[in-house]
Amino acid sequence: MKAVRMDNFGDVTLQDIEIPKPKPDEVLVRVRASSINPVDYKIGNGMLSFLAKQPMPLVLGWDVAGDVIETGAFSKAFNPGDRVFAMAEIGLDGTLAEYCVVKRDHLALLPESISYEDAGALPMVLLTAWQALITEGNLHRNQRLLIQQGAGGVGHIAIQLAKIMGAHVIVMTSSKNKAFVESLGADEVIDYEKQDVVSYLAEKPVDLVLESLYGEAQTQAIRVLKPGGKLVSISGLLPETEAAAKEAGVDASFVFVQGDASLLKRATEFIARGDIKPFISQTISLTDFQKGFDQSESGRTRGKIAVTMD
Known part of the structure; x- marks a missing residue:
């Protein structure tokens, strides 16, 4: 073969x-x-x-x-x-x-x-999004969620999964991908090329961040969380981020995707209906x-x- x-x-x-x-x-x-x-x-x-x-x-x-x-x-x-x-x-x-x-x-x-x-x-990106948002992030209805890199593999599935959960979804992406992420269900779009995410969310922080950018963007993301909020990283946690999270009174964790037939089985209903594509x-x-x-x-x-x- x-x-x-x-x-x-x-x-x-x-x-x-x-x-x-x-x-x-x-x-x-x-x-x-x-x-x-x-x-x-x-x-x-x-x-x-x-x-x-x-x-x-x-x-x-x-x-x-x-x-x-x-x-x-x-x-x-x-x-x-x-x-x-x-x-x-x-x-x-x-x-x-x-x-x-x-x-x-x-x-x-x-x-x-x-x-x-x-x-x-689907499997890797779907399982990553599910394990980060639901298993680790405990995302639920009406929570405010920030997704970095919303137009990528994990990001575009995370938008769809979060909307199934009833969350308010805020997505970071470039201007060329604005219409794309909105078509997937994004409620708000932050153009990272023109807008500062910390300033944008200063008066309306979020409950959960799906972090994938690493570096400075990861530590900055701590500043957009509500007290008691959570950052879930799929890129790997920096020591500076963990320290910043502790000081801010929020949680930060890392998820590395694991194969899981039971989650795929649960997701087939959403896929078959077209809720996740x-x-x-x-x-x-x-x-x-x-x-x-x-x-x-x-x-x-x-x-x-x-x-x-x-």
């Missing part, structure tokens, strides 16, 4: 390799669609080398939608032919391949009404993976880059 595999950090190529065999707690999936996430190129180029959990070589990519081919001895809840989707375990052999193995507790059934392409674009800005073939990595690394991707098999 063909797979995007690295033999060492910085050495990522499309290779012909053996189809993997599922362990007892795994399922072999024929990949119909996947997608590009920043973690893919960041592990590939060594920026996040510490996330690699196995010796080289390593197949990259961790979103998948496809069909069950074979099940491990302890994975008989799934049957050959089942449509499924998942976020595989980051750092182990992944999903940018014609076939992949996925742990059974990461894998959810995919209704016929949801396309492979949509399902392949990925915006796919580009669809590429597996052979063009490097174009996807380059686009993702530019930091200017609206929504997601889908990958389909040749």
